[in-house]
Amino acid sequence: MSNTVLxxxxxxxxxxxxxxxxxxxxxxxxGQVYGLIGPNGAxxxxxxxxxxxxxxxxEKVVGV
Numbered sequence: 001m002s003n004t005v006l007x008x009x010x011x012x013x014x015x016x017x018x019x020x021x022x023x024x025x026x027x028x029x030x031g032q033v034y035g036l037i038g039p040n041g042a043x044x045x046x047x048x049x050x051x052x053x054x055x056x057x058x059e060k061v062v063g064v
Contacts, residue, residue, distance in 0.1 A: 002029040002030070003029060003030040003031075004027055004028070004030075005030050006027070006028040006051065007026075007027050007028075008024060008025060008026040008027070008050075008051070010023055010025060010059070011023070011024040011025070011050065011059070012024070012057060012059040013043075013050065013055065013057055020043050020046050021043045021046055021047060021050075021057075024043070024047060026047075
């Protein structure tokens with residue numbers, strides 16, 4: 001049985017007319033190690049900033 005510590009579903013983030021994230025979904029279970037990789041400008045920092053509460057998604061909510 002897994003213990004989900006973070007569940008993100010259908011998150012979108014816009015900066016003006018720029019769609020930075022579109023329909024992001026992540027599920028992190030307790031005791032697991034994850035990495036988020038991608039090229040520059042892919043939205044890694046924006047995703048983590050929303051998970052930490054520094055930014056708010058344009059649509060949907062981040063659940064903890």
